Amino acid sequence: MAKNKLLNLDELATDEQVIKLDSVDHFMRELTVQEFINKAREARKAGDTKVETPTEIDQQVEMVIGIIDDLFPTIGKERLGKLKLPHLNAILEFAVTPPEVIAAKVEKEAAKVEKEAAKVEKEAAGND
Numbered sequence: 653m654a655k656n657k658l659l660n661l662d663e664l665a666t667d668e669q670v671i672k673l674d675s676v677d678h679f680m681r682e683l684t685v686q687e688f689i690n691k692a693r694e695a696r697k698a699g700d701t702k703v704e705t706p707t708e709i710d711q712q713v714e715m716v717i718g719i720i721d722d723l724f725p726t727i728g729k730e731r732l733g734k735l736k737l738p739h740l741n742a743i744l745e746f747a748v749t750p751p752e753v754i755a756a757k758v759e760k761e762a763a764k765v766e767k768e769a770a771k772v773e774k775e776a777a778g779n780d
């Protein structure tokens with residue numbers, strides 16, 4: 653007798669990605685496969701473009717704002733436009749980096765901080 657296998661996509665759990673900005677949680681919406689393909693094409697097109705004029709730079713930043721606005725619609729383009737560039741880049745990197753990679757980076761950074769704290773404590777104990 654054959655056994656049936658079932659993959660229930662309705663019950664498939666996904667990790668939520670959240671950005672906290674201005675004390676508000678902004679949840680990343682999941683893209684459909686087609687939306688992902690379209691965004692990947694936009695990003696590749698922007699990456700292939702040789703930036704030579706300020707206008708082209710402006711267009712690329714506006715494209716990044718558009719991508720982030722699609723992913724985190726509760727933030728809004730106006731608020732995104734008021735961010736500093738490192739913040740905008742951090743949001744984009746966060747959105748496109750798999751959660752396990754982010755977790756590994758956080759763990760590595762935490763280990764580095766702990767090591768530095770232990771070094772400072774050891775030096776302070778030696779000066780007593």
